[in-house]
Amino acid sequence: MRPLLPILSACALLAACGNEDVQPxxxxxxxxxxxxxxVQAQLGRFAGNIQARFESTLGFRVSGRIARRWLDVGAQVKPGDTLATLDPTDQQNQLRAAEGDLARVQAQWINAQADARRQQQLYDRGVGAQAQLDIAQTNLKTTGASLEQARSAVSQARDQLGYSTLRTDHAAVITAWQAEAGQTVSAGQAVVTLARPDVKEAVIDLPIALAEQLRHDLTFTVASQLDPSINTTATLRELEPQADATTRTRRARLTLASTPDAFHLGTAISVTLTSAVTPxxxxxxxxxxxxxxxxxxxxxxxxxxxxxxxxxxxxxxxxxxxxxxxxxxxxxxxxxxxxxxxxxxxxxxxxxxxx
Missing domain, CATH: 2.40.420.20 (conserved putative lor/sdh protein from methanococcus maripaludis s2 fold)
Structure with a gap:
């Protein structure tokens, strides 16, 4: 029986080795x-700002030196509010000269009326000449034309005096001044820029390569940079046809689906451009x-x-x-x-x- 002990020991050793190989x-x-x-592919994120869709640049209709600037940038104005005034001395002198000419021509017209009336009476009594009557009537017509011209000159001088005051004809916000008090400006020169705050839009600059591939189904997400939770969607309204020579970008103007109260003029925004894609x-x-x-x-x-x-x-x-x-x-x-x-x-x- 003793020879069986080594064999059993060897089998036990082999079994133990097999158990070690089959570990989980x-x-x-x-x-x-x-x-x-x-379902949406992001094409890029761009910085921009909120601007008014309608802006206008105003200037004086006459030349002169700016005497006073009444309002500052950011002020809200109503129709008829005064923005700036010129020194009115020149326009006042022109008005006084025109009024003097009008008074002189009015006196001449009164005399011409009286002369024409006298010549008509003499002619009716048979003691006046036809030639004298014709001269008096012609002088009356000429003086009447000069009177109308003098009245127009006075009206024009009054208008010129009124043009020395720059007023707004619509409600707006002042966004920029291009001239200061004491500066001499010419007629039509840009003086102040007004923006209508009732219609706002998002403005961004896009790289040329991306701008040329824009499609109508693209979606723009416009969010405030300070608070991204304030956001809305937008669609492309206008893409400038010519690229900026310095930045090589094209300006895009977006129509907002809604305008959050926090979107003031000049608000910095972040615009994300996405496009519908196959899932x-x-x-x-x-x-x-x-x-x-x-x-x-x-x-x-x-x-x-x-x-x-x-x-x-x-x-x-x-x-x-x-x-x-x-x-x-x-x-x-x-x-x-x-x-x-x-x-x-x-x-x-x-x-x-x-x-």
Whole structure:
């Protein structure tokens, strides 16, 4: 019986070695993310500001020296409010000269009327000559024409005096002054810029390459830079046809779907440009597994807590993310780290469960 003891010892040793080789695979903690469909593609984010859709630049209709500027930038004005005045000395002198000419011509017209009346009476009694009557009537008509001319000159001089006061004809906000008190300006020279605050729009500058590809179905999201929760959507109203020579950009003006109260004139905004695309998925680049000429990802089975490879179609590859056009479904969980150290069917623990 003694020879059996070494044999039994050897069998026990072999059995122990076999048990060590059949140890279960360890459960591996992984980082993962849930696939979400992407139906909008972001084309860029640009800085801009809120401006009035309607702006007007006013100037005096006569030349002169600005005597006073009545309001400052940011002031709200009503129709008829005075913005600035010129030194009216020249216009007042012109008005007085025109009124003097009018008085002189009026006296001449009265004399011409009296002379024409006397010549008519003499002619009716048969003691006056036809030639004298004709001369008196012609002089009356000439003086009457001079009278009308003198009255027009006085009216024009009064208008010139009124033009020395710059007024607004609509409600607006002063956004800029181009001239100061004491400065001499010419007729029509820009003096002040007014903006109508009732209609506002977003203004941004776009790169030429992007501006040339804009389509009508693009959506603009306009948000305040100070508080992104204040936002609205917008559509393209106008795209300047010529690019700026310095920045090589084209200015775009957007019509706001709604105007939040916080969107004051000059408010800094952030405009995000998106476009409708075929549904696709965006994942971190670390989720991509490339081997044997295939592009794959590890998909987690939520029931068995195991992983399996899935062939996917790569639409775009970025420095930090990838865009998949097919291969995964919304709601599936994909491993995003350590993809090269996993095995098919390996049990994993989600990053959420690990926490």
């Amino acid at each position: 695979e360890p459960v591996r903690p992984v980082l993962s993310t849930v696939v979400e469909p992407q 696709r998925s965006e994942l971190p680049r670390s989720a991509l597994l490339e081997r044997d000429g295939k592009t794959q990802v590890w998909v987690v089975d939520p029931q068995g807590k195991t992983v399996a490879t899935r062939d996917v179609t790569l639409a775009e590859r970025g420095p930090d993310s990838i865009i998949l056009s097919s291969g995964v479904q919304p709601g599936e969980r994909v491993v995003t780290a350590g993809v090269n150290s996993l095995k098919p069917g390996q049990k994993v623990i989600f990053d959420e469960d690990a926490r």
